[in-house]
Amino acid sequence: MASESPERLEPQEALSAAQRARIERNRQRARALKEARIVHRSPTDASEGIREISVGKTRALDTGGGFLLEEDVVDAPAPHAARPAPLVHRTEQPRCLECDRLFPQSYLFDTFDYSVCDECRDEEAHALVTRTEAKSEFLLQDCDLDSREPALRCVRRRNPHRARFAEMRLYVRAQVEARALAVWGSAERLQEEREARRTRRQLAEQRAAARRLRALRMDVRSSLFDRTHAPHEHRFADEVYAADAAEYSRTCLDCGHVQTYEKM
Known part of the structure; x- marks a missing residue:
């Protein structure tokens, strides 16, 4: 294999100290x-x-x-860089709310501080609901989710329908239900408030529909009045002679006004 000619080595040897330093800085920056x-x-x-x-x-x-x-980015009072280690000592382990057994670690406990083991995790009761659903379905406010102690933990995920929208905050359904019962006192009181709000919403919709219908009727009446009685310059059709009355008449093409007259 032929060795490189001295001409090819000249450009590298001709590099100045400043150029070699700049090349080294670029290489270190790319590596970092x-x-x-x-x-x-x-x-x-x-x-x-x-x-x-x-x-x-x-x-x-x-x-x-x-x-x-x-x-999942966990929105908790104290940020967690990683999933915590399992609790080895039984005296420190939480007790499952469903099976009443001690467990060292679970997804719901580590992420939402909800004492339910992975074996008892239910797809419906422990499903994730958005913040909007928590407020509309369970009649909660922002202060009920964030300010009332203990503040409910949530996970943040990107909006699958609108990428530019803010991230969704998802809560455990069972925790949201428990918070709603704590706010309203009982399930019956919560249901009564739901019915009352539904009734008020229906009445508001009926009143809005009545206002729209009344406005539509007024628009129709005003348009008829303007077309029939508003002053305008008549555009008469050809005159018609009535032999029995010995008079002429002509009718306006716009408003239907009939003008009768005699010719001397």
């Missing part, structure tokens, strides 16, 4: 940007081919299958 995107790969994730990716403030899991799984 590359390393900033890959946060870490834990031993358990490395065996499964999964690594955690961080771009800006967004965290996701690279499954290696051609897509990223977005992590």
Whole structure:
């Protein structure tokens, strides 16, 4: 293999110290940007081919299958950088509200501080509801969700219908129901308030429909009045002679006014 000619080595040797320093800075900057995107790969994730990716403030899991799984961002009084470790000592373990057994760790407890183990997690009772649904269905206000102690935890996720909208805040349905009972006192009082609001909404809709109908009738009446009685310049048709009355008449083409007269 022929060695490179001295002519090809001249450009590299001709680089100044400032140019070589600028090239080294660019290389270090590119390396730092590359390393900033890959946060870490834990031993358990490395065996499964999964690594955690961080771009800006967004965290996701690279499954290696051609897509990223977005992590839930927990909105809690104290931010959690990672899922807490399981509680080993039985004296510190919470008791499940469903089966009344102690458990070291669960998704609902770690994410929402709700003492239900993974075995008792129900798809309906422990489903996630949006903040709008929590306020409309259970008649809660922002202060009931955020200010009343203890504040309900939630997870934030991107809006699947409108990417530019704010992130959705999702709550556990069972916790929202319990908060509604605490606010309204009982399920019967909550149902009565629902019926009262439904009745008021129906009455408001009926009054609005009556106002629209009344306005429509007034518009029709005013248009008829303007067309029939408003002063205007008549446009008469050809005159007609009535032999029995010995007079002439002509009719306005716009308003139907009949003008009779005699000719001398």
